[in-house]
Amino acid sequence: xxxxxxxxxxxxxxxxxxxxxxxxxxxxxxxxxxxxxxxxxxxxxxxxxxxxxxxxxxxxxxxxxxxxxxxxxxxxxxxxxxxxxxxxxxxxxxxxxxxxxxxxxxxxxxxxxxxxxxxxxxxxxxxxxxxxxxxxxxxxxxxxxxxxxxxxxxxxxxxxxxxxxxxxxxxxxxxxxxxxxxxxxxxxxxxxxxxxxxxxxxxxxxxxxxxxxxxxxxxxxxxxxxxxxxxxxxxxxxxxxxxxxxxxxxxxxxxxxxxxxxxxxxxxxxxxxxxxxxxxxxxxxxxxxxxxxxxxxxxxxxxxxxxxxxxxxxxxxxxxxxxxxxxxxxxxxxxxxxxxxxxxxxxxxxxxxxxxxx
Amino acid sequence: xxxxxxxxxxxxxxxxxxxxxxxxxxxxxxxxxxxxxxxxxxxxxxxxxxxxxxxxxxxxxxxxxxxxxxxxxxxxxxxxxxxxxxxxxxxxxxxxxxxxxxxxxxxxxxxxxxxxxxxxxxxxxxxxxxxxxxxxxxxxxxxxxxxxxxxxxxxxxxxxxxxxxxxxxxxxxxxxxxxxxxxxxxxxxxxxxxxxxxxxxxxxxxxxxxxxxxxxxxxxxxxxxxxxxxxxxxxxxxxxxxxxxxxxxxxxxxxxxxxxxxxxxxxxxxxxxxxxxxxxxxxxxxxxxxxxxxxxxxxxxxxxxxxxxxxxxxxxxxxxxxxxxxxxxxxxxxxxxxxxxxxxxxxxxxxxxxxxxxxxxxxxxxxxxx
Numbered sequence: 001x002x003x004x005x006x007x008x009x010x011x012x013x014x015x016x017x018x019x020x021x022x023x024x025x026x027x028x029x030x031x032x033x034x035x036x037x038x039x040x041x042x043x044x045x046x047x048x049x050x051x052x053x054x055x056x057x058x059x060x061x062x063x064x065x066x067x068x069x070x071x072x073x074x075x076x077x078x079x080x081x082x083x084x085x086x087x088x089x090x091x092x093x094x095x096x097x098x099x100x101x102x103x104x105x106x107x108x109x110x111x112x113x114x115x116x117x118x119x120x121x122x123x124x125x126x127x128x129x130x131x132x133x134x135x136x137x138x139x140x141x142x143x144x145x146x147x148x149x150x151x152x153x154x155x156x157x158x159x160x161x162x163x164x165x166x167x168x169x170x171x172x173x174x175x176x177x178x179x180x181x182x183x184x185x186x187x188x189x190x191x192x193x194x195x196x197x198x199x200x201x202x203x204x205x206x207x208x209x210x211x212x213x214x215x216x217x218x219x220x221x222x223x224x225x226x227x228x229x230x231x232x233x234x235x236x237x238x239x240x241x242x243x244x245x246x247x248x249x250x251x252x253x254x255x256x257x258x259x260x261x262x263x264x265x266x267x268x269x270x271x272x273x274x275x276x277x278x279x280x281x282x283x284x285x286x287x288x289x290x291x292x293x294x295x296x297x298x299x300x301x302x303x304x305x306x307x308x309x310x311x312x313x314x315x316x317x318x319x320x321x322x323x324x325x326x327x328x329x330x331x332x333x334x335x336x337x338x339x340x341x342x343x344x345x346x347x348x349x350x351x352x353x354x355x356x357x358x
Numbered sequence: 359x360x361x362x363x364x365x366x367x368x369x370x371x372x373x374x375x376x377x378x379x380x381x382x383x384x385x386x387x388x389x390x391x392x393x394x395x396x397x398x399x400x401x402x403x404x405x406x407x408x409x410x411x412x413x414x415x416x417x418x419x420x421x422x423x424x425x426x427x428x429x430x431x432x433x434x435x436x437x438x439x440x441x442x443x444x445x446x447x448x449x450x451x452x453x454x455x456x457x458x459x460x461x462x463x464x465x466x467x468x469x470x471x472x473x474x475x476x477x478x479x480x481x482x483x484x485x486x487x488x489x490x491x492x493x494x495x496x497x498x499x500x501x502x503x504x505x506x507x508x509x510x511x512x513x514x515x516x517x518x519x520x521x522x523x524x525x526x527x528x529x530x531x532x533x534x535x536x537x538x539x540x541x542x543x544x545x546x547x548x549x550x551x552x553x554x555x556x557x558x559x560x561x562x563x564x565x566x567x568x569x570x571x572x573x574x575x576x577x578x579x580x581x582x583x584x585x586x587x588x589x590x591x592x593x594x595x596x597x598x599x600x601x602x603x604x605x606x607x608x609x610x611x612x613x614x615x616x617x618x619x620x621x622x623x624x625x626x627x628x629x630x631x632x633x634x635x636x637x638x639x640x641x642x643x644x645x646x647x648x649x650x651x652x653x654x655x656x657x658x659x660x661x662x663x664x665x666x667x668x669x670x671x672x673x674x675x676x677x678x679x680x681x682x683x684x685x686x687x688x689x690x691x692x693x694x695x696x697x698x699x700x701x702x703x704x705x706x707x708x709x710x711x712x713x714x715x716x717x718x719x720x721x722x723x724x725x726x727x728x
Contacts (some may be wrong), residue, residue: 276388
């Protein structure tokens, strides 16, 4: 009965339906393409005061693989510095006038690379690339160094960044939309005064809550499957693990997200408050989950804190199942944490649900 | 446009905002909390990535090589028993790479024979994988020169200098970006709610019935929310200065003009969303999830815009945060002033103008929609 009421309420509003189903799919598409932490197309200005075959060879080495794109530069080192200073280019390479003579003498030729360090992350990655380029340039013509790394990339041999981001995005989007939709949906009952009627029915709080979770749960499961299908087509995202295991765990996760939303709604009394709290909850959950940057790099305190983040566990599980084909034997600690979280969230919100009428 | 009516509308909006004590508290406490969490916890720089080493060589060379791997702080070396296969170790998920030093590597090196170091790298996280590759390559070059035949002197010596933030202080990069993200989020949501709430409660009918024009309604609401947004901006920038010492690096004028413009853009976007939706729930979904995700991810807050495919680079031009982030980073880190950012300020002004028209269109008749 209650379940039917909730279904009718959600399906009756086209706009809500659109807004719940569309964003996950569109966002996965856009962000799967757009999120690219790899340093490519660094625009750099070159000044070649040496103007010699040797210096042109070095510039070619820099621009050969598309990481550094030469742009402008001018004739003086000062011009390059000014371009970096104003943020027009990301880096500047200065080859001094005596470069060719030094190389001809057999002495090392000094060149200078200036990086715009406003984005320290990019500057460091870029400097690393530049060092590799110079290292390779110095080694050309020499017999291969005896000590060499033989690197095999496991799970994602093509180094497709979307494979890393899509699981994170799926989790984050499900959490944010789930949280907002359930929180604002159930606080509206309070706003409109229908909460009293709901609580007067013989149904227990748990039954009321489960009925609330039902329709959203179905919608989000559909959204999840659709986004997965889209990322499979667009990015070739593999699905190496057990589909049933995946669906089971995703269900637990979706329930957890929706119940956090309902829990939030028991604390708030207006739509405005509920949204502010939801966004405030969702964003740190998203940023401290390992969706975008590895957990290991965070300060230790935050690493420990992230253990209570359901998104962190879900993302680990999704990556393990989709990319590594891992079974329950590897992921059980995360599954356990996620389940505990979902049960706890439902339990607390059921306990609070009735007491919110005062 | 009648300025008095605009003013009255603005006062009405502010009174309504102030009466809801909890919302006032949330509108200021939440951004500050967010700033603290983001500023203290987000690290893009790779650090402490666990890698396992199976050392079959057990020689001075291999010990030197292993300590070299951990030297930069990016990797943490976990000694691994020699029994299990690298694939099994990686599958267990506790380390991001397994590096195998085969027996006899030191002897092979001393004799000048090729000595490959094998490694299996978890490429789920591509940035991680590439960083591990860089460190391995560098360690091989270093240890190879120390234990193998002497290498020829280099032709090029490159001196890398990183400007503006030579210490690589990540807070300096993250915090000015967080300013933009927070200002993209909260004013938009408050504005969307301010607009759609009147509709949902039906009180908008009174505004329709009065002589208030659509432009006056929008201007009034916009003015009120602009004040709230600017107060938020002031609060978070003060905290940023107090906690991380983020201060002006150059001419503050572009920021002083850019901040009101950005808040204006975001408020108008919120009003537009509020004007197009009918329920608070859907307005919130649109303003909260779509806007905040796009402005976090397509603005260059974390990953540079120039690394995106061309289409998204174009798309990001219409996202106000993208322009504002360049202004804040310039004002607080680079300090180049007008020559570097005048285009960004101009872009913000254009976006604000377009959004003002967009918000006005659905309301211009001041009539109920059927």
